[in-house]
Amino acid sequence: MKDMKDLGFETRCVHGAYKAGSAGPQNLPIVQSTTYRYYNAQDVAELFDLDSPNPMYARLGSPTVDAFEQKMALLEGGTAGMAASSGQAANLISLLNICEAGDHVLSGTNIYGGTYNLFNVTLRKLGIDVEFFDQDMPLEDIVALQRPNTRALFGETLGNPALSVLDLEKFAAAAAQMKVPFIVDNTLATPALCRPIEYGANIVTHSTTKFADGHGTSIGGCVIEGGNFDWTVKNDDGSLKFPSMAAPDESYHGLNFYEKFGDAAFCTRLKAVLIRDLGCTMAPMNAYLTHQGLQTLDVRMERHVKNANAVAEFLSNHPMVDWIIYPGLEGDKYYDLAQKYMPKGAGAVMSFGVKGGRAAGEKFLENLELCSIVVHVGDIHTSVLHPASTTHRQLSEEAQLAAGIDPGLIRLSVGLETPEDIIADLSQALDKVK
Numbered sequence: 001m002k003d004m005k006d007l008g009f010e011t012r013c014v015h016g017a018y019k020a021g022s023a024g025p026q027n028l029p030i031v032q033s034t035t036y037r038y039y040n041a042q043d044v045a046e047l048f049d050l051d052s053p054n055p056m057y058a059r060l061g062s063p064t065v066d067a068f069e070q071k072m073a074l075l076e077g078g079t080a081g082m083a084a085s086s087g088q089a090a091n092l093i094s095l096l097n098i099c100e101a102g103d104h105v106l107s108g109t110n111i112y113g114g115t116y117n118l119f120n121v122t123l124r125k126l127g128i129d130v131e132f133f134d135q136d137m138p139l140e141d142i143v144a145l146q147r148p149n150t151r152a153l154f155g156e157t158l159g160n161p162a163l164s165v166l167d168l169e170k171f172a173a174a175a176a177q178m179k180v181p182f183i184v185d186n187t188l189a190t191p192a193l194c195r196p197i198e199y200g201a202n203i204v205t206h207s208t209t210k211f212a213d214g215h216g217t218s219i220g221g222c223v224i225e226g227g228n229f230d231w232t233v234k235n236d237d238g239s240l241k242f243p244s245m246a247a248p249d250e251s252y253h254g255l256n257f258y259e260k261f262g263d264a265a266f267c268t269r270l271k272a273v274l275i276r277d278l279g280c281t282m283a284p285m286n287a288y289l290t291h292q293g294l295q296t297l298d299v300r301m302e303r304h305v306k307n308a309n310a311v312a313e314f315l316s317n318h319p320m321v322d323w324i325i326y327p328g329l330e331g332d333k334y335y336d337l338a339q340k341y342m343p344k345g346a347g348a349v350m351s352f353g354v355k356g357g358r359a360a361g362e363k364f365l366e367n368l369e370l371c372s373i374v375v376h377v378g379d380i381h382t383s384v385l386h387p388a389s390t391t392h393r394q395l396s397e398e399a400q401l402a403a404g405i406d407p408g409l410i411r412l413s414v415g416l417e418t419p420e421d422i423i424a425d426l427s428q429a430l431d432k433v434k
């Protein structure tokens with residue numbers, strides 16, 4: 001049989017990476033133990049020197065979490081994965097792995113509200129200056145934003161909730177010219193619809209809370225490394241641009257992560273330093289449940305997309321709907337980019353405005369019977385939300401508009417119910433707004 005990474009996507013969903021031994025459990029076991037037993041000091045010393053991949057203490061990983069990370073890496077086509085306690089933690093540690101106070105990061109504006117706050121408020125307090133820019137501007141203009149202390153370029157494949165499609169090849173080219181990694185949050189697209197590493201991304205992040213889990217059971221995140229970035233790149237003065245990756249680390253007896261771990265260096269350091277120090281570990285139960293969800297990712301995404309297309313078609317023709325944004329709809333601003341990067345479908349999240357603005361939007365929500373009002377997307381249940389009064393309420397109206405949030409915007413994540421039933425519910429709620 002071929003190597004698991006060379007098998008089809010569907011096969012990797014079902015079989016990667018856990019494999020039962022003879023008479024072993026077919027399903028990934030939940031290893032609910034905080035610690036692991038050893039019988040001599042030498043074996044434990046090897047763990048602390050990062051000479052052994054064996055488990056030691058649950059903050060630093062467990063067999064269940066390891067299997068989940070390996071599956072995520074297999075699905076994204078990466079060389080390694082590192083789980084985190086949430087999507088927020090995944091994005092945070094992906095930057096802290098290579099940035100420190102005094103560094104500069106470039107980020108597209110059309111990103112998740114939680115990530116925007118993390119970047120704009122909390123990272124700023126830590127001395128990391130995140131500069132936001134219009135992600136649709138030309139390559140040269142992005143590169144022109146570079147500063148000597150720029151350390152990463154960040155964007156979301158499918159912006160949540162702006163639903164902008166990132167031009168992955170443009171971002172990869174800009175990052176390559178700046179000699180910094182291109183980090184992309186692939187939560188809303190999922191590897192079933194788009195694998196950014198194939199277009200030159202270096203690091204992929206996820207909130208696995210959404211489609212990866214898919215059943216609304218577990219908060220979680222993951223960082224996947226492409227194994228395609230040279231961490232020895234230098235600044236103009238000849239010093240290392242990424243000393244955390246390619247210079248000796250004093251907390252590990254002078255170990256050089258890139259030299260020792262090569263194309264798994266980024267994730268190894270995430271675990272050995274950031275998960276160790278910050279403690280944002282994924283719990284084994286959450287890893288198990290999310291792994292369970294990933295086994296059906298491909299079939300679920302296919303159906304999510306089919307239902308979303310039907311719902312988008314209905315909404316776009318409805319007299320009470322002012323506007324709709326769904327990159328899978330012909331005529332959408334991002335339709336061509338979606339066709340290019342997500343030929344199997346532009347995901348299942350869309351946004352639209354009900355005629356009558358904010359008040360009408362709220363009335364529409366109140367009249368829904370089947371669709372659920374929840375702070376969530378990527379679930380088997382069709383989910384709706386009004387971002388201006390919920391997820392993005394901490395942002396000023398100006399910042400909301402910059403992130404693509406109109407005050408009357410309704411975000412809809414189309415689930416796996418019978419499409420006619422979803423449409424009937426939306427239809428009766430829209431009728432009551434008139």
Ligand SMILES: *Cc1c(COP(=O)(O)O)cnc(C)c1O
Pocket residue numbers: 086087088089112114115156160185187188206207208209210219220221
């Ligand atoms: C939800 C989300 C996050 C944050 O993830 P949590 O698991 O809620 O911490 C980050 N990025 C995107 C695109 C998201 O949708």
